[in-house]
Amino acid sequence: MSGAVDLVPACADAVHLPPSERRDDTMSMPSTSYFTAEDVRALPEDGKRYETVHGELLVTPAPGVSHQQVLARLFRVLDAYLTPNGLEQLCWSPADISFANDTLVQPDLFVTELGPLTPAREWSDIRGLHLVIEVLSRTSVTADRVTKRRLYQEQRIPAYWVVDIEQRQVEVWTPDARFPVVERERLVWRHPALETDCEVELDRLFAP
Numbered sequence: 001m002s003g004a005v006d007l008v009p010a011c012a013d014a015v016h017l018p019p020s021e022r023r024d025d026t027m028s029m030p031s032t033s034y035f036t037a038e039d040v041r042a043l044p045e046d047g048k049r050y051e052t053v054h055g056e057l058l059v060t061p062a063p064g065v066s067h068q069q070v071l072a073r074l075f076r077v078l079d080a081y082l083t084p085n086g087l088e089q090l091c092w093s094p095a096d097i098s099f100a101n102d103t104l105v106q107p108d109l110f111v112t113e114l115g116p117l118t119p120a121r122e123w124s125d126i127r128g129l130h131l132v133i134e135v136l137s138r139t140s141v142t143a144d145r146v147t148k149r150r151l152y153q154e155q156r157i158p159a160y161w162v163v164d165i166e167q168r169q170v171e172v173w174t175p176d177a178r179f180p181v182v183e184r185e186r187l188v189w190r191h192p193a194l195e196t197d198c199e200v201e202l203d204r205l206f207a208p
Contacts, residue, residue, distance in 0.1 A: 033057070037104035041096070049093060053147050055102040060140075066165055067135050071108055073205050074133060074163075078111065081198035087191060089114050089130070096123035099155055105148060109133040111191065129155075130191060135163040149173055159189060168206045 034055040043050045049060035063071075071092070078090050093106040113128035132152055134144040144162055152160045153175050162171040162180070170187055171180035187200040 034102070036102050037098045038101075040104050049106050051105045053103055053105065053151050054100075056147065058143050058147065060106075063135075064137065067108075067137060070135055070163060070165055070205060071133075074109055074200065077200050077205075078109070078131075078198060081196075082111070082191065085191075085194055087193065089191075097126065097129070098123075099151070103151065105151065107132045108135050129157050131159045131161070131189060132157050133161045133163060135165065145171075153177070158192075161187070163205075165206065168202065170202065 035052040035057045036055070037052060040050045040052045040057070047062055051058040051060070075090065075092065082088070082090055089112050090109070091112055092109050095106045095110075096104060097107065097110075098104045110129055110133065111131040112126045113130065114126065134140070134148060136144055149160060149162070153173065156175045158174065160173040162173070164171065169182055169184045171182055172187070173180050183202065185202055187202065188197050189200075190197045
């Protein structure tokens with residue numbers, strides 16, 4: 001397939017998360033304060049998304065319509081790939097993914113490693129992440145391309161997609177990459193438990 005790149009390395013084990021106790025715009029807010037995950041959980045539920053990365057607070061206003069439309073299209077493609085194979089592992093924000101006491105993020109869309117469904121399931125029950133997706137907005141460039149990208153690489157997330165609606169492209173990051181693979185035609189991703197690929201046609205993803 002022309003332009004297709006297999007986004008998951010050969011040994012694409014999901015990164016495993018430590019236990020946790022608990023955008024279309026994302027702004028990194030200058031502050032002298034150091035925000036822990038518990039600090040973020042204590043912030044008011046005012047319609048904004050609050051995250052912290054190594055103590056740096058990120059605040060996300062309500063997403064725009066195009067942001068949500070693109071996420072919905074990605075969800076449908078990924079869900080159609082995962083669910084028929086018995087993998088109900090696709091989640092979206094609001095979420096509570098905490099890698100450390102000073103880090104809590106809420107990816108737009110992500111594929112997790114989940115155990116059996118139980119009524120008392122908590123975010124801390126998530127055992128790993130296979131794929132993380134963030135959709136850019138005008139004020140989220142630094143947060144998504146730098147702050148959170150570095151975090152996801154540090155945590156060895158096998159695949160991180162940065163979706164750029166304006167440029168009609170997706171930047172694909174892997175843990176050791178110094179630069180992203182920029183896809184403008186098609187995304188190809190494989191869940192490590194499956195033998196077939198998930199393909200996302202970008203002309204359909206970004207269609208008016």
